[in-house]
Amino acid sequence: MIDRLLPIFARGFLSAIFIRSGITHCFAFAKTQQAIASKGLPAGLALAMTLGTILVLLGGGFSVLLGFRARWGAIALVLFLIPATLLFHLDLTQQNEQIQFFKNLGLMGGLLLLAQTGPGRYSIDNWQLRRSYGKW
Numbered sequence: 344m345i346d347r348l349l350p351i352f353a354r355g356f357l358s359a360i361f362i363r364s365g366i367t368h369c370f371a372f373a374k375t376q377q378a379i380a381s382k383g384l385p386a387g388l389a390l391a392m393t394l395g396t397i398l399v400l401l402g403g404g405f406s407v408l409l410g411f412r413a414r415w416g417a418i419a420l421v422l423f424l425i426p427a428t429l430l431f432h433l434d435l436t437q438q439n440e441q442i443q444f445f446k447n448l449g450l451m452g453g454l455l456l457l458a459q460t461g462p463g464r465y466s467i468d469n470w471q472l473r474r475s476y477g478k479w
Contacts, residue, residue: 350464350465354457354466357454362401364400364404365396366401375393376389379396382431399423403419407457409467413466413468420450427447428444428448
């Protein structure tokens with residue numbers, strides 16, 4: 344029984360940080376755009392990246408949470424985390440940046456496991472698969 348329920352909790356815990364971050368970036372849109380522009384990027388590109396950040400965080404987060412195309416959502420979040428980590432958390436002389444850097448590595452590890460193993464029995468992906476075979 345636990346092998347069926349554990350993925351639900353794991354997906355919930357894993358997705359929470361991305362959903363919360365996406366909502367936070369929505370309410371602090373200008374601050375997020377300024378943070379991106381502070382890395383030397385033009386304002387137009389910073390705007391596009393801010394919109395993309397919010398879409399990936401919320402889309403990927405809800406994808407993982409609901410188990411809807413969860414593998415693709417996990418891969419999208421990993422592909423987002425790589426440049427975000429390298430751009431914003433590479434100053435490892437700062438203790439807070441070390442924490443953020445290694446947190447992101449841990450998140451990438453969990454997301455890669457999800458991409459490899461799938462979302463589990465109680466997910467939209469599994470429900471759609473079972474329904475297509477008539478075993479629901």
